[in-house]
Amino acid sequence: MCLAIPAYVEQLIADDQAIVNLCGVRKEISLALVENIVVGDYIIIHAGFALQKLDQWEAERTLAMFAEIITLNKNDINVEE
Amino acid sequence: MSNPGRVKAGYTRAIDFKHGCVEMKHGSGGRAMAQLIQQLFVAAFDNEFLRQSNDQACFQGGNERMVMSTDSYVITPLFFPGGDIGSLAVHGTINDIAMSGAMPSYLAASFILEEGFPFSDLKRIVDSMAQSAMAASVPIVTGDTKVVERGNADGVFITTTGIGRIAEGINISGENARPGDKILISGTLGDHGIAVMALRENLSFQTSIQSDTAALHDLVANMVAAVPAIHVLRDPTRGGVATVLNEIAQQSAVGMVLYESQLPMREQVNAACEFLGLDPLYIANEGKLIAICNADDAGNLLNAMHAHPLGKDAAIIGEVIEDTHCFVQMQTCFGGKRVVDWLSGEQLPRIC
Amino acid sequence: MKYIDEFREGRLAQRIAACIAAEVDARRRYQFMEFCGGHTHAISRYGLVDMLPDNVRMIHGPGCPVCVLPVGQVENAIRLAQLPGLILCSYGDMLRIPAANGMSLLRAKARGADVRMVYSSEDAIKIAQQNPQQQVVFFAIGFETTTPPTAIAIKKAQALGLDNFTVFCNHVLTPSAISHILQSPEVRELGVVSLDGFIGPAHVSVVIGSQPYQYFAEEFQKPVVIAGFEPLDVLQAILMLIRQINTGRAEVENEFTRAVLPQGNIKAQLLVSEVFELRRSFEWRGLGLVPYSALKIKSCYAEYDAERRFSIPALSIADNKACECGAILRGVKQPQDCKIFGTVCTPENPIGSCMVSSEGACAAHYSYGRFRNKDSSALRNH
Numbered sequence: 063m064c065l066a067i068p069a070y071v072e073q074l075i076a077d078d079q080a081i082v083n084l085c086g087v088r089k090e091i092s093l094a095l096v097e098n099i100v101v102g103d104y105i106i107i108h109a110g111f112a113l114q115k116l117d118q119w120e121a122e123r124t125l126a127m128f129a130e131i132i133t134l135n136k137n138d139i140n141v142e143e
Numbered sequence: 144m145s146n147p148g149r150v151k152a153g154y155t156r157a158i159d160f161k162h163g164c165v166e167m168k169h170g171s172g173g174r175a176m177a178q179l180i181q182q183l184f185v186a187a188f189d190n191e192f193l194r195q196s197n198d199q200a201c202f203q204g205g206n207e208r209m210v211m212s213t214d215s216y217v218i219t220p221l222f223f224p225g226g227d228i229g230s231l232a233v234h235g236t237i238n239d240i241a242m243s244g245a246m247p248s249y250l251a252a253s254f255i256l257e258e259g260f261p262f263s264d265l266k267r268i269v270d271s272m273a274q275s276a277m278a279a280s281v282p283i284v285t286g287d288t289k290v291v292e293r294g295n296a297d298g299v300f301i302t303t304t305g306i307g308r309i310a311e312g313i314n315i316s317g318e319n320a321r322p323g324d325k326i327l328i329s330g331t332l333g334d335h336g337i338a339v340m341a342l343r344e345n346l347s348f349q350t351s352i353q354s355d356t357a358a359l360h361d362l363v364a365n366m367v368a369a370v371p372a373i374h375v376l377r378d379p380t381r382g383g384v385a386t387v388l389n390e391i392a393q394q395s396a397v398g399m400v401l402y403e404s405q406l407p408m409r410e411q412v413n414a415a416c417e418f419l420g421l422d423p424l425y426i427a428n429e430g431k432l433i434a435i436c437n438a439d440d441a442g443n444l445l446n447a448m449h450a451h452p453l454g455k456d457a458a459i460i461g462e463v464i465e466d467t468h469c470f471v472q473m474q475t476c477f478g479g480k481r482v483v484d485w486l487s488g489e490q491l492p493r494i495c
Numbered sequence: 496m497k498y499i500d501e502f503r504e505g506r507l508a509q510r511i512a513a514c515i516a517a518e519v520d521a522r523r524r525y526q527f528m529e530f531c532g533g534h535t536h537a538i539s540r541y542g543l544v545d546m547l548p549d550n551v552r553m554i555h556g557p558g559c560p561v562c563v564l565p566v567g568q569v570e571n572a573i574r575l576a577q578l579p580g581l582i583l584c585s586y587g588d589m590l591r592i593p594a595a596n597g598m599s600l601l602r603a604k605a606r607g608a609d610v611r612m613v614y615s616s617e618d619a620i621k622i623a624q625q626n627p628q629q630q631v632v633f634f635a636i637g638f639e640t641t642t643p644p645t646a647i648a649i650k651k652a653q654a655l656g657l658d659n660f661t662v663f664c665n666h667v668l669t670p671s672a673i674s675h676i677l678q679s680p681e682v683r684e685l686g687v688v689s690l691d692g693f694i695g696p697a698h699v700s701v702v703i704g705s706q707p708y709q710y711f712a713e714e715f716q717k718p719v720v721i722a723g724f725e726p727l728d729v730l731q732a733i734l735m736l737i738r739q740i741n742t743g744r745a746e747v748e749n750e751f752t753r754a755v756l757p758q759g760n761i762k763a764q765l766l767v768s769e770v771f772e773l774r775r776s777f778e779w780r781g782l783g784l785v786p787y788s789a790l791k792i793k794s795c796y797a798e799y800d801a802e803r804r805f806s807i808p809a810l811s812i813a814d815n816k817a818c819e820c821g822a823i824l825r826g827v828k829q830p831q832d833c834k835i836f837g838t839v840c841t842p843e844n845p846i847g848s849c850m851v852s853s854e855g856a857c858a859a860h861y862s863y864g865r866f867r868n869k870d871s872s873a874l875r876n877h
Contacts, residue, residue, distance in 0.1 A: 064495050064533065064560075064640035064698040065420045066724075068498035085414035085497075087341075088349040092617060094647045095763045104498055106701060106754050107418075109494040109586070109637075110615025111644045113763070114701045114754050116498050121753035128507050128727060156844050166605045174843055346614055417499070419614075476505045477726060479542015484862050487842035489601075491587035492614055495532065495560050495637060495854065 066108035068116055071101055082107060158182050172381025172427070173486030177390070196394055197317050198239040198377065201309065208311075212239035213304040221264065221298055223339050225353030228301060229271035231429060234358045235380070236303040237279055241360035242376040242432065244315040244367050245307035250276060252303045253287035257296040268299060279358040281305070307360075312371055319374035320395035324463040325441035327434045329362065329448055330355065330456040332384055333412045333426035341415065346492065348418070352411050357430030362453045366434065369447035375435035378428070382486045385424040387433055388471045389485045398466020401473040401483065407456045419492035424473075424483055426490070435463060498753065502725030503541075511730040512546040518737055525551045527736055528826055529694040530673060532559030532854025533724040539859040541726040551733065554826035555849075555856035557672055557781060558696060560637045561588045562848040562855040563824075565778040567810035568665055570594040572634045575663065575805060576608040582626060584619035585634040587612045592851050595812055597844075616648035623652065623660035632801045633662045640698040642666040642790065643763035646770040649792070649799045661801035664792050667777060669699045670707045671788035675779075677715045681827050690826060692736040694729065695721035697751055704759025708747045716745040723751040770796055778811060780848040781824040815840075818847035823856050830860040837861060 069082035069089070078093045082105065089107075093099050096112045105112040158178060168175040185193050192200035199212035216232040226234075233250065240247040252272065256265065276283050283303075334355040341348040359378065366373060375395070379387040392399050408423055416423050430453065436444050441459055448454030461473075471483045519525065529535055535555045538544060544553065557563050569592050576583035583600070590601045590612060604610040609629075613619050616633060623631035635645040645662060652660040673693065695708050700721045708719045718739035722732035732750045739746060749755055770793060777789030792800040801807060814820060818840070819833035830836050830849065840846035842858050849857035 064531075064638060064696075065493060066640065066698045066701075067417045070497075084418065085410040086351065087411050087414040087418065089418060090347050092615070092644075092647070095643050095760065095766070097762060104496070106698070108640050108698055109644050110617060111647070113640065113643075113698065114756075114760055117753050118496055121496055121498060121501075124728075124731075124750065124753060125501055128511065128731065164605055166602060168601070475540070475542045476503070477508050477541040477543070477546070478505065479545040481539060481542050482862060484842070489591075491590060491612065493588040493852075494586045494614070494641065495588055495852070 064108055066106050066113060068104050068106050071099055071103045071105055074099070074101060080112070168489050170381075171486065171489045172383075172386050173489075176382075177485075195316060195318070196390070197243065199243050201243055208309040210240050210243045210245040210307045210309055211304070212236055213302065214239060215300060215302040217297065217300050218339065219297060220339070220342050221268065223342055223354055225335075225338055226356035226429070227268055227271050228299065229268035230275040231356050232301040232303045233272050233275035233279065233281075233283075234356050234429060236305040237281055237358040237360050238378045238432070240305045240307040241358075241363040242315070242378055243307075243309060244313040244363065244373065244376065245309040246364065247279070247281045247305050247307040247360050250281055250283045250303050250305045251285045252283050252301060254289070255296055255300040256288065256290045257298050258290060258293040260298050265299065268301075275358065279360065281358075281360075310367070313367060315373055315376050317375055317377065317391050317394040320391055320397050320435045320463045321374065322397055322463050322465040323438055324374055324435050325438050325459050326388070326399060326401070326461040326463065327436070327441065327445060327448065328384065328407065328458060328460050329359070329432045329434070329454045330430070331407045331409050331412065332428065332431070333416070333423040334409060335429040336383070336426035337412045337415045340419070346419070348415065350411050350415060352409065352415070355428055355430035357453055359430065359432050359453060362448065362451045363432070365451050366444060366447050370436055370440045370444045372440060373434055373436045373444065376432055378432050380429060381427050383423070383425040383427060384433065385422070385471065385483045386486050388483070391433075391435065392469040392471055395463075396469060398464045398469060399461055399471045400464055401461035401471065403473050403475045405458050405460045407458050420494070421490055421492065425486045438462070499725070502723065502727045504727065507727055508541075508546065508730055511727065511734055515551065515730070515734050515737060516548050518734070518741065519548050519550060520741060521550065523550065524689075525691050525737060525740060526554060526689055526826070527551070527692050527694060527733065528554040528556045528676070528690055529729070530556035530558040530669065531694070531696040531699070531724075532562070532852065533697055534694050534722065534729055535559075535856060535859050536854055537724055537726050537729050539862065543726060543729060546730070547733065551737070554690070555823070555859065556676070556826070557779065557824040558638070558669070559852050559854035560641065560667065561592060561852035563667065563672075563779045563781060564589075564592070564636055564665055565780045566594050566812040566814065567778070569599075570812060571807050571810055572663060573598055573600060573603050573608075575632055575801070575807070576600060576603050576610050578630075578805070580628075581630045581632060582609045582611055582622060583632050583634055584611050584613045584622055586614075586636065588852060589634060589636060593845060616644040617651070620648055620651050620655070620657070620660065623657050624655070627659060629659060631660050632805075633660070634665070635662050636665045638667060638669050638696070638699050639702045639767075642767050642771065643702060643760075646766040649770050649796055650766070652799055653796070658798070661799050661804050662792065663801040663807065664771070664790060666771065666790045667779065668788050668790070669696055669703070670710070671785055672779065672782065673711060675782055675785045675788070676825055677711065677717070679825050681825060690717065691740055692718040692720070694732045694736070695719045695747070697722060697724045697728070697754070700751065700755045700759070702760050702763050705747055705749045705755055705757050706759075712745045712747045718745045718748070720748045721751050721755055723754070780814065781820040783821070814848070815846045820847035820849045820857075823849050830857040833857070
């Protein structure tokens with residue numbers, strides 16, 4: 063697989079680099095593969111490079127899709143808490 | 144050579160003593176190291192004390208039961224957040240003594256120094272040792288110094304040896320875990336390993352994680368006072384909690400189940416593990432202990448641990464079960480199960 | 496939203512699992528391949544198999560770049576590392592992989608070779624800058640996700656005028672491997688394996704997008720659901736695949752919309768096509784020669800190509816005869832069907848490709864699932 067992890071962009075620095083923060087762990091990464099990144103974005107990081115900006119709206123939609131399952135479940139499936 | 148854990152026969156290929164050579168994995172606390180200890184050191188030195196496969200040897204000294212243990216310290220970098228090689232060398236051996244339930248009495252320290260090593264660093268290390276020994280009330284009473292040519296050592300290597308006394312009626316050993324027992328840990332996992340790893344230059348990490356290096360004998364004294372019938376104590380250093388539990392499972396011929404949701408862990412340690420593709424169960428600790436006791440005693444033991452500053456994050460993390468395979472398993476947060484195996488080779492950061 | 500914990504919520508997982516259980520057709524079997532080692536890892540790590548009905552089976556695919564790299568290339572890397580005055584930079588993943596005679600980069604290092612573990616291709620550039628008197632070779636491995644960082648390194652070396660930096664390129668391509676599996680006789684004609692659908696890669700798809708999978712859905716009539724590597728993503732993808740099967744659809748669906756665009760990361764793709772071109776054929780461990788399945792460095796960047804500078808030969812070393820990795824990677828066999836699994840071949844002494852990385856099908860089964868079927872009595876008592 064390709065190990066990659068979402069992290070928060072905390073600071074943009076020289077040479078197309080950025081400091082990202084994941085739960086208090088900071089790491090310098092390269093932005094050479096992405097465009098228009100600003101502080102506050104979440105980016106997905108692989109081997110020291112940002113691969114893509116994460117889309118919050120889409121993430122919420124996916125979570126809503128899981129939640130939809132819950133409402134469905136409540137109607138027709140008996141799930142133990 | 145401390146920690147002569149046993150490996151099941153046929154588990155790995157025999158060591159090739161004719162053509163093979165020492166690799167880093169033989170010191171990483173995992174299966175390779177256990178195998179080297181068993182097939183070389185225990186085979187050569189064979190005696191009843193070594194065969195117990197504990198981190199220390201217990202023997203009769205006059206009217207008293209005595210404990211002896213030794214450990215060598217090699218670490219890069221020499222100074223790290225929360226400690227240095229000096230404090231580590233004092234705490235580590237005190238802990239190995241304490242894991243038998245003993246009170247450590249005296250330490251010996253020997254130094255291998257590399258030509259050209261700055262006195263300022265050496266003084267800093269020795270002062271740190273003095274301070275740690277004083278704080279623990281375990282004096283360093285003898286020692287040795289050797290110097291090797293530049294290039295033949297990495298700055299400074301330290302070996303410490305300790306002796307201690309065990310009170311009457313205490314019988315703590317790796318072979319005492321019984322089905323039904325509870326497994327406790329004194330605090331958060333992986334702090335030391337991640338604090339040190341974060342300093343390696345090519346990982347360029349910044350964290351505020353401190354090494355947990357600490358002398359645990361005072362905590363152990365409180366625990367033993369509360370529950371004299373503790374079955375097993377061990378400090379999960381190299382190879383982490385996973386490796387130590389596998390060793391104990393082998394020694395006691397039992398299985399274990401851990402509850403993932405109960406494992407105390409700092410958010411930052413978890414995050415660093417996510418970045419590097421590491422499993423916190425295999426990361427080294429230097430100021431934590433695993434305790435195993437009767438289920439009925441677990442509540443008392445946990446209270447005694449919580450009452451001590453070094454045990455404030457203590458938790459019951461699992462239990463001992465019958466299992467002829469001697470597997471350590473984990474109930475995941477998802478309700479699934481997985482085997483928590485020995486560490487294979489070294490834990491290396493990975494990208495895939 | 497931190498994009499991690501939200502997708503690991505255990506209670507939600509129970510709900511999705513209940514949905515899967517309610518929607519599967521008890522009269523049929525569902526066999527899905529998760530191509531990526533990342534999905535294999537999530538399935539094992541979170542014990543997801545325990546949450547699936549018995550008639551839903553997951554087949555672990557060849558999506559672990561470490562596992563599919565042929566032994567010959569590992570051997571080539573070791574020989575390079577043993578050249579005097581040469582520094583070989585490698586991701587940590589490759590260091591333990593055994594080549595001929597059980598030699599590995601770590602063992603070569605123990606015998607004096609200068610092997611450095613890097614976390615990023617940029618670290619290799621730094622090492623080349625710091626050691627101008629030495630040749631520095633970056634051992635580049637990985638799928639489409641890991642290729643763009645290598646392209647950046649080559650362009651950076653050119654910009655810096657580094658004449659001691661080269662790349663040993665072993666980058667491989669995901670869609671060609673999926674095609675190869677679908678076209679293998681077991682899958683296509685003999686009907687030995689019925690592959691009902693694929694969970695599509697997460698981070699590979701971040702780079703290449705969801706469009707390249709359209710071909711499989713159309714040509715082979717297999718549904719594909721691209722999914723993230725978090726456990727809820729995987730469960731949701733399984734549910735989406737089951738729904739496609741139940742309604743007779745074979746479409747490309749994207750569960751990982753928070754990171755995967757239909758067209759992928761175009762900037763990364765352009766960089767890759769500027770520096771690399773297709774190889775006519777490349778050997779995959781376990782799959783054999785797969786046409787147009789790998790990349791090489793374009794001739795305009797030849798001075799950064801270690802293959803040319805060091806005349807690296809095409810070296811083919813056969814796997815152990817008893818090893819069933821090929822069949823396991825194609826989904827024909829399972830790890831426990833292999834005679835040497837867990838006895839001769841263990842994570843400590845891996846023989847076959849599937850055991851070498853923790854993402855490999857055999858390693859994952861060894862660490863996480865070994866006695867799931869055989870002996871779960873101890874767990875049931877509990």
